[in-house]
Amino acid sequence: MMRLELVKRPQRSALFSVLSPFIAFAMTMIAGAIMFALLGVNPFNAFNVYFIQPVSEVWQLHELAIKAAPLILIAVGLSVCYKANIWNIGAEGQFILGGIFGSIVPVLFPDFEGPLVLPLMLLLGMLGGALYAAIPALLKTRFSTNEILTSLMLVYVARLFLDWLVRGPWRDPQGHGFPQTIQFGDSAVLPELMPDAGRANWGFVFALVAAIAIWLMMSRMLKGFEVRVLGSSPRAGRFAGFGFNKMVFFTFLLSGALAGLAGISEVSGAIGQLQPVISPGYGFTAIIVAFLGRLNPLGIVAAGLVLALTYLGGEAVQTALGISDKMAQVFQGMLLFFVLGCDTLIQYRIRLVGFAAPKLEAAPKLEEAR
Amino acid sequence: MDITVNILLTIATAATPLLIAAIGELVVERSGVLNLGVEGMMIMGAVGGFGAGYLTGSPWIGLLAAIIVGALFSLLFAVMTLSLATNQVATGLSLTLLGLGLSGMIGTSFVGQPGGRLPNLDIPGLSSTPVVGKLIFGQDPVFYISIALTAAVMWFLFKTRTGLTLRSIGDSHSSAHALGIKVIRYRYLAVIFGGACAGLAGGHLSLVYTPQWVENMSAGRGWIALALVVFASWRPWRVLAGAYIFGAIWVGQLHVQAINLQDFVNAPWVIYQVIAFIKSFPSQLLSSLPYLATIVVLVLISRNKRLTMMNTPASLGQPFVPDR
């Protein structure tokens, strides 16, 4: 019988701060290979189909960007929440509400056209996401209600609300009864970046801009310092004069607005109308992206691209090898597990101890006892 | 009368998985660990239970498999949070995400297959007693397990020395450690118990409630179970009450959606109007009632700060790494 013992490092390990995501990725690959083998597929062949083929042509890179954009946008917002130790896990719902709010213009005022339409849609999308995120924030600050549970419950409500809209009041009367809104007019569609090369739209640019802006805020500005202090030691934060309730609103509104922006960008750019389902779980996958990027906005850009690839790869193995596209979700889940596990190495050394072995060897650790 | 009995029976069936999962999580949280992976463990139990039942042809083996799968899946969480001291919130979330994905993949070949249902208890003579017969003597076996489990957990937590030790760890793991209590070992056992319960709850879904495999069939019940624990301020009998309230909401909205207004044309005018009024709401609003109700009860219970603070296990969610 063996057990693991953690030995605290005196300082965070700089080496493992860098290495940890790579180790996690390698371990996911190994676990994935075992899984493919169990499913009776040659792992090398599967990896080729899963990770290489989906990004071997330029238009495919555009598809990658389309999938990565919402993940990155949502995840940078969530990273601020999680750094502050505030747990918004309802980004999926805020994404949907962003999509709905932004669609008000093209659906209800289809005759309104011109250059103002898109900016208005994007602003409304952010507003919708932020307002929806304000609900758990309000409940948390007013009644100290657990934000994890409330923000999550609101995801189910948002999905049903969208379902009702596209089957009821917003359904396209000429749509042969299909549950969807009218196709958006030209001025309500997010333009593609390089129409000749692929479908990627401005959503990806928004994602990059948001990542850089949030990175600047978190690393250089007093606001970012405030987030980090309140997240790592709330009492020290209060001593510093930073208000926790204000921070709850700030992080929820910020992450909600970014999720809302992702939502309307997706609806306006990639889909072009509202449908009963507008997200393959971006709001949840973004949680994985945020952690895989170690809650660092620049890391999140890389992580978002990796996870977008798991979506494309999941579709690819389904068509090419007949494996369930749920494979994508499994890869994402495993990756997050390994990332969390490897992050332990930053703060601790791990040693294996047999129960019977004498334990008188040197055990360096931080002096904590007085 | 028959309608009332039938409604009560369906409420019990809807409440049972919530109750079992919440009782399991209650024990986990009483030990100071927050496992947000209930939804994931539940869905794994559902697919594992259905699969084993389908392959062996025995729903009983299915039920056993559901428990084992839930427990094994929770072990993953235990290793991460207890041995590697990872963030419990993030790890629990990833357990749920992984469970939803893995169950979908495992269950691909089960979709649309007919499954066996666990038979209801049928005691000749007693089960046919008017009114109470079916309610008390004619339900599915998991119902009886859920009630026995609640009573057993109550007894264990508040009447046994081991239960006291478990609660003490939830209150202060560092004090417990200083007294020589094996904090990590207790927590491992608690987490695995919670996983087994969530697995059993999932097995109930796919072997009793709707005896078939449907992707994401847990439909947020794991999260509602988590909310129930908070709502119950970590007391078993309140979990029981909460589970039945939610069972009633769940069943109520389904019944209303299924009702045909035409059947009530001859009913008294008032009843007809009330039903017509309820039916005038979109079905999506009715479907969202359990989730909205969860938010409402969470708000109501959190408003009583003293109650919440007195009962919340003080070390809930805190990672524990002993000095060595």
Add this chain to the structure above:
Amino acid sequence: MSANHDRANLLEVRGLTKIFGTLTACDHIDLNIAKGEIHALLGENGAGKSTLVKMLFGSLEPNSGEIFWDGKAVRITSPGVAKKLGIGMVFQHFSLFEALTAAENIALSLNDGSPISTIAAKARALSYSYGLPLDPESLVGDLSVGERQRIEIIRCLLQTPQLIILDEPTSVLTPQEADKLFETLERLRAEGKSILYISHRLEEVKRICDRATVLRHGKVVGHCNPRQETAASLARMMVGNEVKAVVRAPAEGIETAPALLEIRGLTRKPATPFAIPLKNVNLSVRAGEVIGIAGVAGNGQGEFFEAVSGEVLQQDPGSVRIRGKDAGALSITGRRLMGAAFVPEERLGHGAAPRMKLSENLLLSRHATDGKSFVGSGGMVKNASVYSAAQRIIAAMDVRKSAPDPEAAALSGGNLQKFIVGRELDRKPSVMVVNQPTWGVDAGAAANIRQALIELARSGSAVLVISQDLDELFELSDAIAVMHNGELSAPLPIAEATFEKIGLLMGGAEPGHAEHTMETA
């Protein structure tokens, strides 16, 4: 080898060593404890006392060395093993469960299966027979610190140990409660039990201990009979050299100086189920003086500090006034901008964020007061100027560290406290409120911090010191008030204050009674 072991020794420790990283916390410690003696373990904070007793109680594993119990070599691998041998421990930071009753707490450390009610009855009987009355049914969270210590002691005694380890037991007691504890200890000695008594209070060691072992920097520097030593000679052994005495220059013209900090009728409801309410607290601190607030831990000092600092706001703006202006409705930032500075009790997690660098921890309390020099346009932090200011404080306070700008948690308690106090002194605040300025700090650093506080006051600031350490308060205060159960007594001028008077107030004697003794004195 075993022939060397004196049968009369209950416990013998040979060459016990514990290494943490690069630090040798205990370096080849030798210690003998005879049957029926009270043995003192003396040493400064950080000398290795706690580490040593944790090894004796099985909470920490030694790297090398031997332990003999009753002449036989033993390995104490867990607290359970220690208890089985007959070692009991009363912790300095209690190992109690607030949400459980006293009886449940006791039951948890006993390994028999007897029902709680039986244990409660036994505990009650034992507590009365030792003069430490205890209600086994009460929730620990509702009890005072002194009562909690009783639970620890009763819990320990119920295990009928041969050796009882007490870690700084009097730090949470009034002088009168301490006297009662000493009687209990003497009775236990008369019953033939051995006691290992850990303290840095020399007078009480001289009073009750038969022998003493002195630790310094993890090494044994001497064994002695404390009754034959003076407090000064013991202090020299502990510290290694003479500790510079704190000089308190006479305060002049205080009576006419303006009150810079005024507390008027401050009342606060308990914020949590176990918090202490503040009841009509009144106090004023004038420019140039140091006022001390004594009291047993957990009598509302924390709540008072939060209210004065502005971490919690008051309904009545006039209940806290800084430099003549109402500040009760202002946040801690607002109060800092009026010239006040605060040092809380907990260093890690309150006064400093543990996993942040010292420079970031400087920003923590000064991002607003030094807004212009530390924060630029658009909310950008000027890292270079924050860093150089941090280095200035590190140099001024002689903070010892292993890296140019280490994380707060990487510093020893004393060095971090020097930085935290220095961070506020660097601003030259006109009002300074400090909670437990030298808790867990070594003697040299403590003297420096106390001297700096006195000098700040004499340069024209108002200084308010909350402390559980009476020696400290007598060393630096011009007057001492006592907080008990959320009420504050009138300050007693230092010339009239004695340990006994203050001790009575700490124990809850009516303030009127104290005023009466003041008049007759």
